[in-house]
Amino acid sequence: MTERWEKERASWILARAGHRARARxxxxxxxxxxxxxxRYEVGAGDASFGEVTTRNAFHRSVMxxxxxxxxxxxxxxTVLSVIVLAVLVGPALLASRIAYGTWWAMVPKWGPMFSPPYLGLAALLGGIAWLALGRLSLEGFEGFLVQFGAVQVVLGVAWAAWLVRANGWAAVARRQKQSGSKVERVSIEIPVVGSVEPVVVGAPQSAPAEPEASQEKTPEAAPTAPNIEPIEIEFGIDDVEHVNATQ
Structure with missing residues (x-):
């Protein structure tokens, strides 16, 4: 599963939601x-209970x-209001979801979402639409449809910029900005007692060179037998008589 920083974004939104039910x-x-x-990362599967969230806007309006x-x-x-909104800004709402969903799907390749690209694209599309409509000079119902469609597209892209902030992507940008500062490596020289050269902490130290083994090996001396001298035992006459008596 692709990481999209849901926990950081959720904490950022809930901390600023206040009494706004939509934000909550x-x-x-x-x-x-x-x-x-x-749960997916640890292989625990789905939860055995339903997650409780705030009701949607339609349910809150009706109940x-x-x-x-x-x-x-x-x-x-509520139904009448939904129909009026769908006629007035329905295409813009659809365009905003398409623009937002495109970048959301490409987050693994493009990185976290930001609002300025959507605002710049909306300004660019607005300028192109204004120049094109000025040269075409359409009139009647056809001209109204073209102008209405251009306004809906520009409004939808600008709405996508609001969706980026409303879904907490500012928290991801702030986190990456804080973690982007690099800490330089500092070397400290500490003198070691008994050594001439100081040891630099943080710098790789080379292992002491092992003495090269001599190519010529001295022949091992053959084991010699221990030199044991004979033991002389002297017997006296009395000792011989004592031995004969015992036999």
Whole structure:
């Protein structure tokens, strides 16, 4: 599974969510993904219980008040609002998800996501669309559709820049910036008692050279037998008589 820093992003979002339910839901979903990633790494499989997260926007809008009549009224109003938003900014919403999802899928190759590239691309597309529409000078319903489509594309790419920050990628950028500072290696000379040359800490030391073995080997001396002198035992006359008596 590819690392996308879900835990760091979730902590960053939840720390700044406050009372905003949408932000809390994004942070909780990222935390669920982080725990799933940890279970996958250790081979524990899926959790045996369901993860509890904040309800989505549609559910929160419908279930504002108790009672069947209130729920039905809020349901109709919510559906009507969704239809109006889909007509006004639906293509922009789709373009933003496509732009965000493209980089999200390419994170292993492109690295963490940043907002400035999306903002620059939106400005570039806006300039191209403005120049193109000025030269084409379309009129009527066709001109309206072309202008509406250009606005939706530019707005969608700019919306993707907001999605990058809303999903906590600023925490990844800050973490990499903090860990990017390199610590230089410092060498300290410490004199060692009994040695002439100082020892440098942090520098590789060469192993002492072993004495070269002489090519000519001296023949080993043959083992000699130990020189044992004979032992002389003297017997007296009394000793001989004593031995004969015992026999």
């Amino acid at each position: 839901r994004r942070g909780e979903k990222l935390m669920v993904a982080a725990r799933r990633h940890d 504002r008040e108790e009672g069947a009549a209130n729920i039905a009224g809020w349901f109709c109003l």
